[in-house]
């Protein structure tokens with residue numbers, strides 16, 4: 001298909017089918033695959049399953065994924081929390097694709113999320129013509145998930161109003177939605193559950209009511225601390241993006257290392273050898289942001305450079321990413337370049353030259 005972005009269940013259909021066929025042990029009711037197969041889908045496997053290689057989706061601690069999966073098999077809903085760009089939405093999408101066969105039932109939480117978005121609304125033209133009926137009812141992703149026994153995803157749940165959060169309590173505790181206009185009660189079929197995500201940078205998490213918190217198991221998705229591991233994530237996801245979009249030049253591994261080092265040092269406010277303290281920018285320097293900077297660097301090199309990605313393209317892409325947040329952060333980046341990057345050799349030299357040109 002010619003879609004810009006395929007859903008996880010389409011893109012990894014072969015892997016999902018192989019995992020379903022490969023594990024015949026008992027599944028939780030309504031699940032397409034066993035918890036163990038779902039873990040393998042998320043974490044990947046060295047051994048092919050039914051002749052199909054299972055690629056890792058989440059790179060990190062398997063126990064996080066195990067707790068998430070176990071929660072989904074219980075009567076509680078799953079809440080993935082963490083800093084922006086730590087793969088919360090990514091995990092939510094892949095868990096839904098693997099276990100429910102669809103990741104499409106998703107609500108994006110905003111200040112404007114209304115009860116219609118989480119329960120049901122009406123097609124008003126049809127409502128006027130025919131009155132309330134199954135045809136004029138517009139089911140929310142949650143209602144559809146309930147009817148079909150599949151997961152619904154609720155992104156950025158803490159951005160919604162407290163009224164919406166309250167309405168969710170009753171959905172989660174009673175596992176049913178009343179439709180008085182039709183004189184009906186929709187009961188959730190087995191297999192239904194909710195995966196919510198929340199950013200800890202939004203102040204919302206603490207303000208969630210105790211009653212709502214109790215309906216969830218919280219699983220924190222950590223920022224990757226380990227340099228090698230973050231490099232691995234960034235290089236892998238960047239190469240996937242490059243092949244998805246058929247654009248960009250392949251950056252050499254050492255540049256990935258330079259970039260992730262910059263991110264980790266700025267995030268922690270200290271150089272890796274622990275010798276120089278630096279200021280941290282306010283910008284979110286997440287793994288996801290590093291992936292995007294590296295990918296953009298590759299496009300710059302292919303479109304406007306020599307076709308080879310160098311420190312210069314990375315620096316240009318990085319300055320663009322930091323600039324969108326604030327002018328203040330550009331100063332922080334400049335200081336980092338002068339105190340740290342300037343003294344380093346190899347690909348750091350091109351990086352320094354291009355970054356200072358852009359920053360001055």
Ligand SMILES: Nc1ncnc2c1ncn2[C@@H]1O[C@H](COP(=O)(O)OP(=O)(O)O)[C@@H](O)[C@H]1O
Nearest residue numbers: 057058059060084085086087088089090287288
């Ligand atoms: N540990 C990780 N393993 C695999 N991919 C990761 C990891 N951390 C970040 N990513 C990538 O970062 C990108 C953005 O993640 P996303 O789920 O949108 O972040 P969040 O919802 O936490 O803000 C995704 O493309 C994802 O693949």
Ligand SMILES: [Mg+2]
Nearest residue numbers: 088089155197
């Ligand atoms: Mg997200």
